Amino acid sequence: MSDEKGDAGATGEPVEEAKKKGGKGRLIAIAVVVVGMLAGAGGVWWYTQRGGAAPASGDKHAEAPAEGGEGQGEGGEGGEASKADPSAAYIEVPPMMVNLRGGGPAKFIKLRFIVVAAEGKTDVVKARLPVILDALQPFLRELRPDDLNGSAAVFRIKEEMLRRSAQALGKGMVRDVLIQDLIQQ
Known part of the structure; x- marks a missing residue:
């Protein structure tokens, strides 16, 4: 029990x-x-x-x-x-092809982008587009193939292009840079 x-x-x-x-x-x-x-x-x-x-x-x-x-x-x-x-004015820039810096075989980058001009500044930005391209050439030529690796690479390049464009034309002229194609060969 x-x-x-x-x-x-x-x-x-x-x-x-x-x-x-x-x-x-x-x-x-x-x-x-x-x-x-x-x-x-x-x-x-x-x-x-x-x-x-x-x-x-x-x-x-x-x-x-x-x-x-x-x-x-x-x-x-x-x-x-x-x-x-x-208010946005989109200015398409002709494609650019630039060689990348490096000691090995020649590497190139082909870049196609659009510049967004500030309100009412479209004609001024179009007229001074060669100044923007001249400001971007040294930066793009100094890039190395390693600089294009990773998900944040396009963001960093875009920010630097926007900064240099604003520096070349003056503040308030360029609102944004839109990267359409970024091809490394």
């Missing part, structure tokens, strides 16, 4: 604890899944509200004025993007 009581007491108590722990574990797992789903749904809602999905379509520029009024009331993030399009 003592064995039966001991067995019943020993098996009865851990089974109840196991049920309680298993129930709590399942409840926590369900809560984590629900919170994750809510966070994902919130992220999707936030992304669509700020206009992140719209640039994928080709008609974004046609819709920009209609969205500008709505976006400006929500912190200005959507309005900032719609303000940038009408």
Whole structure:
């Protein structure tokens, strides 16, 4: 009898604890899944509200004025993007081919980019485009093949090109440099 009581007491108590722990574990797992789903749904809602999905379509520029009024009331993030399009003047620069610095066999870089002129400065920037190219030539010729490795290489090159363009023409003339092609041979 003592064995039966001991067995019943020993098996009865851990089974109840196991049920309680298993129930709590399942409840926590369900809560984590629900919170994750809510966070994902919130992220999707936030992304669509700020206009992140719209640039994928080709008609974004046609819709920009209609969205500008709505976006400006929500912190200005959507309005900032719609303000940038009408005032931007894109000046395509002829492709440049420059040899890279290095001791081994000759390596070249072919670069095609667009200069974004500030509002009302398009004609001035177009007229002084040779000055921009002259400012960029020494920088591009000093690049080594190792400078083009990694994911941040294009960003660093773009920032340096923007800095040198602004230095050559003066502040407020060039808003951005958009790299279209960067090919190393």
